[in-house]
Amino acid sequence: MAGYSGTPLWKKLGYKTGMSAFVNGGPKNYRSLLALPPDLQVEWLTHPKSDIEFVHLFATSASELKAKLKSYRYKIVPNGVIWVSWPKKSSGVKTDITEDTIREVALPMGLVDI
Numbered sequence: 001m002a003g004y005s006g007t008p009l010w011k012k013l014g015y016k017t018g019m020s021a022f023v024n025g026g027p028k029n030y031r032s033l034l035a036l037p038p039d040l041q042v043e044w045l046t047h048p049k050s051d052i053e054f055v056h057l058f059a060t061s062a063s064e065l066k067a068k069l070k071s072y073r074y075k076i077v078p079n080g081v082i083w084v085s086w087p088k089k090s091s092g093v094k095t096d097i098t099e100d101t102i103r104e105v106a107l108p109m110g111l112v113d114i
Helices: 008-014 029-036 062-073 099-109
Strands: 022-025 044-045 050-058 076-085
Touching: 008 029, 022 062, 029 062, 044 050, 062 076, 062 099
Parallel strands: 022 044, 022 050, 050 076
Antiparallel strands: none
16 A cells, blocks of 8 residues: 555565564554565564564554563664554544654663654
8 A cells, every 4th residue: 555655555664575574463454555565575473573673563552552662672683673553543543642652652762763
């Protein structure tokens, strides 16, 4: 799914061939939403392990976000990526997460904002 910019979602997120990836709490059709090209091979992990290159976590509360980030922070490789997704206000799903919340939780853990 490219969205309004025309850039495919997988490219926006930074998926690269050969990387290991773990998705926590994402939609059931996550992989189909990415629309990865056939030649882009990703090692999809069903359980988190050490040395993960890419984690995409979905959270609806700040406490859930903090617990998940604590859990995955030291499971990623040094240049690994953790993407955080949360419900938009217009979704109707109750959430106390904003971009500022993510920074407040992630930056003290040594994670950086991109």
